[in-house]
Amino acid sequence: MSLLIDAAARVVVQGMTGREGTFHAQSMIEYGTNVRAGVTPGKGGTRHLDRPIFDTVAAAVRAEGVDVSIVFVPAKAAADAVMEAAEAGIGLIVCITEGIPALDMVRVKAFLAERPSRLVGPNTPGIITPGRAKVGIMPGPIHKPGPVGVVSRSGTLTYEAVHQLTQSGLGQSTALGIGGDPIVGLSFVDVLRMFEADPETRAVVLIGEIGGSGEEEAAALIRGGFGKPVIGYIAGLTAPPGRRMGHAGAIMSAAQGTAAQKIELLEAAGVRIVRSPALIGRTAAAVLA
Amino acid sequence: MRIHEFQAKRILAGFGIPVPRGEVVATAAEARAAAESLGGPVVLKAQIHAGGRGKAGGILKVETPAEAAAAASRLLGQPLVTSQTGPQGRLVRRLLVEESLAVARELYAGVVLSRREARIVLLTSPRGGVDIETLALSEPDLVLRQEVSPAAGFLPFQARSAAFGLGLAGPSLDQAVTVLAGLVRAFEATDASLVEINPLALTAVGALVAADAKMDFDDNGLFRHPDLRALLDPGEESAEELEASRAGLSFVRLDGDVGCMVNGAGLAMATMDLIALSGGRPANFLDVGGGVSEDAVRQAFNILSSDPGVRSALVNIFGGIVRCDLVAQGIVRAARDCGIHIPVIIRMEGTNVELGRKILADSGLPFTSEPDMETAAREAVRQARAAGGPR
Numbered sequence: 001m002s003l004l005i006d007a008a009a010r011v012v013v014q015g016m017t018g019r020e021g022t023f024h025a026q027s028m029i030e031y032g033t034n035v036r037a038g039v040t041p042g043k044g045g046t047r048h049l050d051r052p053i054f055d056t057v058a059a060a061v062r063a064e065g066v067d068v069s070i071v072f073v074p075a076k077a078a079a080d081a082v083m084e085a086a087e088a089g090i091g092l093i094v095c096i097t098e099g100i101p102a103l104d105m106v107r108v109k110a111f112l113a114e115r116p117s118r119l120v121g122p123n124t125p126g127i128i129t130p131g132r133a134k135v136g137i138m139p140g141p142i143h144k145p146g147p148v149g150v151v152s153r154s155g156t157l158t159y160e161a162v163h164q165l166t167q168s169g170l171g172q173s174t175a176l177g178i179g180g181d182p183i184v185g186l187s188f189v190d191v192l193r194m195f196e197a198d199p200e201t202r203a204v205v206l207i208g209e210i211g212g213s214g215e216e217e218a219a220a221l222i223r224g225g226f227g228k229p230v231i232g233y234i235a236g237l238t239a240p241p242g243r244r245m246g247h248a249g250a251i252m253s254a255a256q257g258t259a260a261q262k263i264e265l266l267e268a269a270g271v272r273i274v275r276s277p278a279l280i281g282r283t284a285a286a287v288l289a
Numbered sequence: 290m291r292i293h294e295f296q297a298k299r300i301l302a303g304f305g306i307p308v309p310r311g312e313v314v315a316t317a318a319e320a321r322a323a324a325e326s327l328g329g330p331v332v333l334k335a336q337i338h339a340g341g342r343g344k345a346g347g348i349l350k351v352e353t354p355a356e357a358a359a360a361a362s363r364l365l366g367q368p369l370v371t372s373q374t375g376p377q378g379r380l381v382r383r384l385l386v387e388e389s390l391a392v393a394r395e396l397y398a399g400v401v402l403s404r405r406e407a408r409i410v411l412l413t414s415p416r417g418g419v420d421i422e423t424l425a426l427s428e429p430d431l432v433l434r435q436e437v438s439p440a441a442g443f444l445p446f447q448a449r450s451a452a453f454g455l456g457l458a459g460p461s462l463d464q465a466v467t468v469l470a471g472l473v474r475a476f477e478a479t480d481a482s483l484v485e486i487n488p489l490a491l492t493a494v495g496a497l498v499a500a501d502a503k504m505d506f507d508d509n510g511l512f513r514h515p516d517l518r519a520l521l522d523p524g525e526e527s528a529e530e531l532e533a534s535r536a537g538l539s540f541v542r543l544d545g546d547v548g549c550m551v552n553g554a555g556l557a558m559a560t561m562d563l564i565a566l567s568g569g570r571p572a573n574f575l576d577v578g579g580g581v582s583e584d585a586v587r588q589a590f591n592i593l594s595s596d597p598g599v600r601s602a603l604v605n606i607f608g609g610i611v612r613c614d615l616v617a618q619g620i621v622r623a624a625r626d627c628g629i630h631i632p633v634i635i636r637m638e639g640t641n642v643e644l645g646r647k648i649l650a651d652s653g654l655p656f657t658s659e660p661d662m663e664t665a666a667r668e669a670v671r672q673a674r675a676a677g678g679p680r
Contacts (some may be wrong), residue, residue: 027610075509075512076512099509100509101480101507101509101510101513102402102480102482102507102509102510103402103409103477103480103507103510104510105407106402106407106408106409106439107439109407109439110407110439110440137610138609138610139609139610139639139640141640142609142639142640152555153555154553154554154555154556155553155554155555155579156551156552156553156555156556156579156607156609157553157555157556157558157559158555159607159609159639160556160559160607160638163607163638163639180554180555182402182404183402183404183407207555209555209558210558212404212405213404213405217405233559235555235558235559235562236558236561236562237562237565238543238558238561238562238564238565238571239558239561239574240541240543242373243541243574244508244541245539245541245554245557245558245574246539246553246554246555246557246558246574246576247554247555248507248508248509249404250554250555250558253422254422255422255423255426256422259562275566276563276566276662276663277556277559277560277562277563277662278563278661278662278663
């Protein structure tokens with residue numbers, strides 16, 4: 001068992017012939033991900049990285065039976081690419097693209113609500129199930145298989161946490177970035193429920209940040225009873241209100257979405273909060289010891 | 290992106306929302322002329338990108354053109370300190386001179402994006418003129434929400450419900466329906482992240498007028514709106530933040546003395562927090578991007594070393610897809626080009642980290658290499674103190 005992807009997942013790369021798409025498709029193939037096809041409108045019928053390229057996602061589904069898509073399409077066209085994948089029946093769509101207008105995501109969420117597809121991201125490093133498959137842009141070698149589920153809103157901070165876990169002798173069941181944008185697909189709550197149901201996951205590391213209410217909702221879920229220990233870190237205690245801190249979603253007002261409030265609620269729910277980002281791995285090791 | 294009140298009012302007027310008659314002025318003579326042509330008592334409003342102007346004395350009502358000129362010379366060219374500007378305030382370079390309204394009631398109308406529902410939401414309240422977030426926490430019953438369906442759009446019955454909730458009747462009710470629909474349309478048409486009329490004035494004769502207006506736009510949507518991008522007022526933005534964003538860096542100035550340069554937004558926030566946890570004060574948020582290109586690092590060094598308040602710099606890089614040895618080479622070249630004159634503490638982790646650390650050590654540059662984040666942060670704080678202590 002693992003979350004959402006395993007070695008059998010048949011992956012299509014939307015935007016595979018571009019620079020980013022090529023680089024990361026190659027890296028996924030080397031990691032062992034079953035990358036079957038690419039989609040670039042206008043380049044259908046050609047081959048790239050020894051895979052067939054199709055003009056449409058629907059054609060890739062018909063020819064290769066792909067069921068997972070990873071999107072590297074530029075921000076202006078990315079929402080369209082996600083909806084095309086959903087319409088073609090792709091079950092899991094991972095959108096790496098950063099910079100998609102929020103109102104485009106309003107349309108995407110409404111479109112997906114009427115279809116069975118699940119979306120991870122946008123503005124996410126993706127998903128990795130160490131040793132089996134990665135559908136994302138994270139560095140594979142820092143991961144190792146094991147019992148800790150990792151869910152986060154950021155990229156390099158997630159790599160940092162994963163690296164610390166691996167250094168502490170703890171592998172990961174799955175590591176998943178929900179994305180740094182204000183409107184994303186899967187939420188912390190969605191992913192926590194999957195980790196709770198996953199027999200391979202024995203503990204969860206949750207990495208949040210200022211802005212929005214995803215961490216608050218996670219706290220409410222955990223407070224209501226969560227069968228596994230959760231270790232939490234929230235970034236942005238020193239961030240000023242009203243300023244966007246890199247991620248489009250990392251902006252808070254003086255009254256809402258502050259790190260202090262998120263920490264308080266998560267702690268009250270029984271989450272083991274780590275104050276220093278340097279102690280995520282060691283704390284997880286102590287909790288699981 | 291933020292714009293001024295007078296710019297927001299021009300945009301909203303285009304969506305059928307009544308705004309007071311007014312003119313934008315930059316001198317006392319222009320203020321006098323504007324007051325003359327408007328006739329009667331007028332209000333002078335400082336145009337800065339911050340709220341809390343009224344309490345801070347940035348909004349003045351005057352009776353005559355001569356008084357308008359006098360008030361304008363007091364406001365113009367001076368910093369205005371409000372609850373939102375910080376102690377240094379913001380320089381007032383323009384005033385909006387408007388007809389004075391006979392206000393019977395102050396209402397609230399705003400449009401925001403609800404992240405949780407992934408919907409546009411219209412917020413209204415019969416109690417205008419106060420901070421809506423505070424009101425929503427203290428008296429939630431006084432804030433009404435209408436969610437906009439992405440499929441059906443904002444519907445007339447929703448506008449009516451909101452208008453009834455504002456306590457309006459008769460012609461004012463009909464006018465509110467038009468105003469509220471226009472507000473939602475303005476939000477959608479401009480890729481806004483906030484449209485707010487606070488207060489929405491109900492005048493003595495029962496007319497609705499946008500006494501104030503605020504619009505913020507989604508930076509990610511600006512590519513669709515070159516006309517809006519042109520409204521950016523460089524005088525309201527920090528020059529170094531603008532320069533950083535042109536170079537593809539994400540930079541926010543804070544008031545501490547420990548600078549930092551980090552790859553990735555989450556890790557950058559975590560690094561700021563760690564500086565504070567180590568007893569120091571972060572001078573900035575600075576994300577050079579996950580890939581850490583040499584150009585980005587050069588720009589970042591330039592920004593940090595041109596800030597006289599920065600007494601040490603903490604570089605925190607997690608090299609994943611980009612190898613640490615390549616990152617180290619880039620840092621060394623950028624530092625040589627920029628001529629670093631503050632202590633630079635580097636913590637690097639990830640792929641090929643040993644090679645990376647060796648390159649830094651062999652460079653002969655004044656780098657202190659630390660193996661982990663905590664010792665690096667402590668060292669950066671210690672060096673900042675040694676270089677002059679907290680300001």
